[in-house]
Each structure stands twice: as structure tokens, then as C-alpha cells.
Amino acid sequence: MLFYLRSGCVVNNIESSVIADFRQTLLWPVQLISESNSQKIQRPWDILKAENCPWQEIQDEFSLAKQSLSEVRYQEFVTFMPFAQRFLYGEGKHGRESGGYGESPIHIFSRSDVNQVRITLNNHEAPIVLKVAHIELYFFYDIDVAFLALEVTGENIQLNHAMEILYRLGRTYPNYWEENGDAGHCAKSIEWLDKQGHVLACSDYQDKTRYLSFVKDNHVPCVSLHWEFLMHPLVQHYSSQEGEIRYREIEYQRMPLMAYLAFEDVSKLTRGDLIRLGLVTQPWDSETLPFTEEFLSNFEHKHCYDRYWDNNKSDPWSTTRIMCTGQNFIVVGSKQHRVYTNERTGIKRNYQSQYFLLFLIAHFQKAALLMLSDRMVQAISRLNIEDETSIKTFRQSIRNVMGVFLRFTHRYWFESVSDQAVAKDIFAMMHQQLNTLDLFKKTRSRIMDMAEYLEGEEIKRQADTVVRLTVVTILGLIGTMTSGLLGMNIFDFSQTTSIEKFAYFVGIFVPVSILTFYTVVKSRRLSLFLDALSNENTGLLYKVAKLKSVWFGKVDN
Template sequence: MSAQDNFQADSRVRLFHASLVWPLQLESLTDSDAEGRHWEIFESLEEAHPWQRVDDEFTDDPSNFKERHYREFIAFLPYVQQFLYGEGRSRRLSPDDPPGRSPLHVFRRKDIARLRLTLRKGQVPIELHIMHIDLYFFHDLDLVQLNLEVRGENLPLDTVRDILFRFGRAYPSGWEEGGEGLHNSYLAEWLDVDGKVVARSDTERRDKFLGFVCRHRSPCISEHWACLLRPLVLAHSDEPGNLRYRLIEFHRMPVMAYLAIDRPRALGHKDWVRIGLAATLHPDEPLPVNEPAVAEFEKRFCQDRFWTDSEAGPNTRFICTGNALTVVGDAAVPFFSDTELGVLAQFRHQYFLVFLIAHLHRASLLVFSEVLVDAVNDLNIRNDVSVRRFKRRIRANFETFLRFTHRYWFHELSERQHLQATFRMCSNHLHNDDLYDEVRDEIREMSLYLDSDSQRRQSNTVVRLTVITILGLIATVSTGYFGMNIIPFGDGTPHERLLHGVLATSVIVAFVLFAVSRSKRLSDFLEAVSDERLGITGKFRAFWSAMADRER
């Protein structure tokens, strides 16, 4: 065994942080009886769940405002600051124009203190401390993001890789011969502050997952994740609740990882590949050296600006694959593990927000696309109610997309080069720009279709009005030439005059309705009359076709 292999076998992660950022689509409230927005309804149910509203991620007391808060704030450009923290506050502002609040609405639960993981059958459980569990709601978006951060200390590197591979899977991708879930942790348990089990995973219940997919054509999530999200309930489940969610993408949740290890420069190329691709690369499988992601690993996924053995760059390597952002550094460097001003503080605040925004962009665009697909699938052109509902949904989706573009869609987050480079790398791996262009074109096509359909209906109405106007013009000119009182209606008794009025009105209404019913064919006849190349016989045939019950 080589020295490098010995190092890999004995290497330990002195400090480990992992943050899940799981986006979920919320079902629209427009067709339900619930009143208010998603977070307002969620907040109104506070007596029935442990989630509590976080009014301000910072603090209103300047004496408690730390430097890490300040550094987090100034790391972003002003329009991103408004998105994350709301508009600037000032007492000199007009009361009629108060400062706008942030479109983020954060809820946090504190009843769960630890996560106990049994990675494989027969292994000793590992306990990780829960740093925080948050739900992020967004104004104007049918979207919520779950953020779960866990912390561990003095763990073997192989164990950390196994955690990153198995942790953060909503449901099993299959089952082993022994019945345990494939690629999942053998058992995951939420523990409260007293060490009691709040909920545990049930990935071994094969019949539950198979039956749910068979009945609903939608995946079912494991019980420990469902328990964590309540009172949000899965869209197709039988649980009651107005706030319902559905999965947007694959069952593997986006993850951020922070690893403080001894002598990271002693790691070889294969070790770095397994760390950077830990969420997708099975720990027991041979390294696929011929795959482009492995062969071009450093070029595609690594940022090595701070990968220098000096005080300015404390041996810190950033690895971003889109769905995973991993920060690895030297545990012996105090700045790397500093929770206030060091790399760990930046990882938990600045880089977390960068990762959250990148996945917010992708999830929002996928939700927009899903709404369009669902609207088209629900459309029945022979049903007027379905057509009107389709138009309302498309127009509402278009308006929301415009607000998303101006409120949430950024290309530049920060003037700090490394922060901006991380965001750009994450967005590129997620293909956010291509997805945005695709969704924008789809919404534009739908909008153009609605506009063209409205113009077609308006043109048909104009045709009918033109025909009625021409026929009315004939009657008006004729009666005007002979005088308006051809028939002396005023010479009879009141009953006779009333009867004459009713009969005349009935005849005129019948004539107008007949003209409207034949307006399209009458317009064709008028076009034939105006055609100088058409003879008298052709014009007469056009008139006969307009009067006949059959189409031309």
C-alpha cells in the first residue's frame, strides 16, 4: 500500500457541514377555497405546526449586528440586496411610499436537534447536529425551498463521502435483495432535544412506494421527509391540507458540503474526483476514468484561485457540479474554520445564498414550463369553459414570468470575482440561461397565439358589424328618401300602436339576427359584388350561396 493510499485510509474530516437546498413546486391556490398567499396561509396555521416566521435574517438591534452580517450584506450588488433583504429603511421616506420588504419569506423549526443516520445495514449509527431547518417562500412564485444544514466532527473521509451519496434522497431508486432502499441510508431518524425519535425513514416499505406510483403516476417521498415538511403535504397523497407540493426534478436534492481535513494537498486526483462527485458517484464502484466528467474534472468543476499554500489562499478548493457545491480546505488553518469571518462563515452565508439563487432560477423556470404543459394538456377547444380557463392560466403565467424576470433573474450577483465565478459556474452546469430562453420562447408563442386568436375574433366581429351596417344603411337611406312616416302608426288606438311597434320590432330583430347568422357569407357576397372581374351570373351565385342554408 502506497503512502497516498495510507493517507486516504487514515484521513479524517475534522469538521463537516452539509446543506440541502430542496426546491418544491406548490400547487396554485387559485382553484382552492384558501384565501391568501402560500406563506400567509402557512403562518396562519402556526398553532398546528412547529414552524415559526423569521422576520429578519439579521437583527433589529445594532448592538447584535455582527461583522459577518455586514460582510454578507455588502457581498452582493444593490439590486440583489433588495431581493434578499428588502429596500433601504429611512424615517424620511414618505408614509405613502414605505420601503418594500424582501420577497423572501422564511420559516424555521427548532424542535429537531439531531439527525441519526445508519448508512448501511449493520453499521454503527452516526449522529449529526442540526444547525437549522428553514423553509423559503417566494413572492409571486408557486415555489418553496427547504434548507437543512447538518454538522459533524472528526468523521472518516470515506464515511463523509457515503453520507453525501446517500443523504438527501427523497425516495429510494430501487431495493436491495435484503429489502432495504437502494442508494438510500439504511435508516434516518430525526431526534428532538431530549433524544426522542420524531420521525424515521421508511424506505424499506417497498409496497408503499410501488402502490403510490401505480395509483397516482407520481413518486411518494419517505416518511421522515414528509414529516419534516408538514403541514405541507404531497399533492397526490390522501392527507388533508390546502398547501400541497409536488417534486420538480429527480429525487436527489442539491447539496452543499464543507470539509475541513488534515493535509488536503496529500489527496490524489482520484480522491478529489470522488469528493467532488460524491453525490452521484457510488462509493463502492470503480472510478469511471473514461467519462468526460472524470477525465476533465479539474477543468470542468474546480476553482483553484485559493488553492495555494499561503496565508492569502488557505489551501481551499471549490468544486461545483451544479447540483453540488463542495468546499475543501486545511483544518489546520484557523481562517478556514472561522465561523465569523473565515471560509466557514462565507460558506454558510454568501455561498449558500449564491447556491440558493442559482437553484431558485432553475426551479422557477421548470415550474413555469410545467404550468404551460399542464394548461395545454387541460385544453379542450370544443369546450368554452376549458378555453377560457386556458387563456386565464396562460396570461397569468405570462404576467408572473415578467415579474420573475425583473425581480429574481440576475446574471451578476456580486463584484467579488470568486463569488460571481461560483454563481456563473453553478448556473452554467444547471443550464439556466438555455432553460430561460426556452421557457421565454414557449411563453411568447403562447402569448402570440392568444393575441392572434383575439385579433381573429375581433376581425369576425368587425365583419358582422360591417354587414349589419351596410344593410342598415340601405334601410336608412330608403326610408329617408320616402320620409320616415311611411306607415301612419300615430293614427290608431294606443293598443294598435303598441301592436304595430311590437310587430315592427320583431321583424327588425329577426332581420338583424338573420343578417348576423349569414354575416360571413354576406361579406363574401359583398366582396363578390366589389370584384370587377366577376360577372352578373357569378355575383348572383354568390348571393344565392349567402342566402342558402348550405356553405359555399
């Protein structure tokens, strides 16, 4: 039996299994906001191409001057259907030259200064050092969303430590603080290290005053310092830092994560262990469940993809379980299974390439829809129906959102991206768990409501203009018919000089113009009078009252 501490309590736990190969990938979606707070950001990735920037753009293997593609990259490419291939990789030179889809709308940057991460889980555990496999930043053309992707790896890690790392590493800020000052659900300390082991940045979860003050002043959570360090030169919105591109969170404070766990002996895992891994909860006694049996009764049916899993584990090929809860994607298997650990064609390679891209696409779609919803809320919250400038800005903002949504639908929206059985099933699970289809329908419905509102306002404005012009025409018709009946020779100006003729012209032109403009000013009230005048069911007094209201009454909008 093994005893270990958690939050100051002694927990009785069965001896933990050993994870020979541990991999965790964090995916952090953020919404991009320009410094001027404008609705649209043009090519934010260009800012990262400046000198002295830690981020360097990745040259995709498809664009490198090589005679052929690597076999691993080829296997990844053929996983996806043609429309998803164009999204992920763009078109080749012939497609670009013929005016087709063009290059991929994804721009990827990486940084190499962070080599390790040192995690101190609590005061009673020694720090754990993991290797940083890669750090990447993903941008998408025409969508104000970016993704920070971080993968860490380790070897021979105890199961209870792995559960704690999965649970605590991807926290952007604390939920609460313990009585001793420790941040709730967060690690005691997280440090980014360079190749020499020097600390580049450290978390500040225990600085309660900083988080509380930031929320009080800005009404948004504050991001921990070590995550701010990774995102630089992008800076957190509302912070005092200067930066051309700012970001803010658009989802829950715990980042979506993936994990690949190759166990020395996967048969030691109990149902409680598997459920805790799948739901990414804190470790506890393996013989217990993290929640009630009734609550977890359909866990395997809802969250587990058991194409390669047999509870009896009688054969090596039946020791791989894939668990997906939307927010989490966990792959569990045996180190002894060659197909599971093969880095060229096995599940390990699929986890690093195909499965990661499936996870990225699913969460990108959700983040983009949330971003569009947020922009609609911003446009409505800034609308002042009594301010003409505000109304014009609102119309322009909504039209921009409608345009972005239309382009998103045709460029980025897929309900299925692969016909290969495993990839197809996994992506369907992700979509279902994230409820992305329902979010898409709701966002589309809201945008259509906005479109109908703008169209109705435009029709109303045009109808009002027509009414005003009709009133002016009717009243002008009186003078036109009078001049026509009397003829154009009422007055003989043939004997007058040119100056006198010009004076007569001005003397007639000015009052007629004033009368016309005055008629336009009163056109709405005059239209109500004409409407009352044409109504045979109203009496003379009512019509006279409407005539008086042209000068003395109030008109309804």
C-alpha cells in the first residue's frame, strides 16, 4: 500500500502503476483583439515576423524545396478528405496558379527557448521535470482566434503523479485559494526552463491580490505570469502591457488537453483509474470511483472508443482505450504492444499527427463560433438607438460578422473530415461531446435574426423616404398644375433687361426652394394629415386637428 498527501489529507491508495511514456498536449484557444479595439485584425501573424521575436514561422514540409514528401506526412495527409486537405495543407502549385483554393489559411509559429517545465505539485512532493517537446502558436486567416499548443513528455512517471499533472498543468488562473494560501486546483509552482536549466518564467498562483485586483478593475480573469510569458508579444487584453495584438480567453480556465499514456502493465488499471484519467480528475483510491455509480453508469458508452480494448485483455492488440469527453482526449495503452508504441505507423504517431489535427479542428470550430457570438454581443451592447453614429456603427459591425460567418461556413465548417473509420468516429465523438453542431445552429440563427432586423430597418427607412418624397410631390403638384393651367406667359418679361430677369429668377427660386425644403422637414406630419384627409370614416374636426399638428403637435416615430 502507498500513502501520499493531497491538500493536507492522507489518502490510502493502491500502489500506482508506472507510465513508461507520458505525453500531454495542451491546446489554449484565445480571442484576438487589436489595440485600437477594432472589429477586424488584418494578418496578426505578421507581427510575429519582427526581429527579436521568440516565435518563428514554421515552413511546412509541403512548401519546402524537396523532391518528395516524408512517409509520415503522407500518412497524415491521406487521412483527411479533399476539402479538409485543402484547409490543412492548401493546394499545390498548379491549384494556386489556376486560381483555386490557394495556400492553407493556417499559419503556425514555434519557439525553442523553453526546453523543460518544472512542476511542484504541493509542499510534500519533489518537483517533477518534464521535457517540452514543442510549443506552437496557430493563426487562422479571417478568424480572430489563435491557439497555443504545448506538448510535454516524461518517462517512468507514477500514475498518481501523472493524474496530478494532467489536472493541474493547464490552469490559466486559480478558482479559489486554500486557507494556507495555495491556489485551488493549481500546482504549487510551474517554471519554464531553458536548455541550461535556468528559469525563464514562473507561475504566480499564490499572488491572490493580483488576481482579485485585476478582476475588480476589468471584470475578466487574470492570466498567470508563466502563460503570459509564452504568449508574448501577444498581451492580455485590459493589461497595462503594450502590444499591437491583445488576447482574452473565450472558454473555461482549464485548457483542453490530450494525453498519451503507455503503461508498463495496463492490466493494473481499475475502472476507477480509467474514469479518473478520462475525466481528468485528481488521483484517489483505485478501488473507488470519482463520482457515484449512477452518474458514471454510461461512461464507457458515452466517452470510450473501445475498438482496440477488451476488458479481459487476453490479447496484446486489445489493450488500447481511447477516451473523449470533448474537453479531454486520452489514449491509454500498453508499452508492450508494438502497434501502440510504434513512432512511425502506430497509435503514438497517430496521436501526434492525425488525432491532434482532429482535436485542433474540433476546438477551432467551437472557438470561432464563440468568437462570432461575442462580437455580436459587443455590437449590441454598444448600440445607442438615439445616436445616428452608433446605429451606423452597429449596422457595419453586424454586416462584418455576417460576412465572417459566411466565409467561416464555406471555408472552415465540416461535420466530418475523414472517411477512415477511426478518424471518422473520433471526430464525430469530439463534435458530439463539444456540442458544436448545436452551437453552429444557434449562432447561425442569431446571425439570421440580425440580418432580418437590418433588412427590416432598411425597408422601413426606404418606405419612409418614399412617403416623404410622395408628400413633397403632392404638394408640389399644386404649384405645377397651377402654372400649367395659367400658362407660361402670365407676365411679359421680354422687355426687361438680363439683370432684371436674373433678379426675378432669384426672387422666385429662393422662396420656392425654402418652401420645398420646409415641406420635406414637415413631410412626416404632412403624410399623417394626408392620410387623415383620405380617410372617409373621420370627421372634419379630426382632419383639422391633424392639420394643426403639422405645426403644433408631436409626431410618432
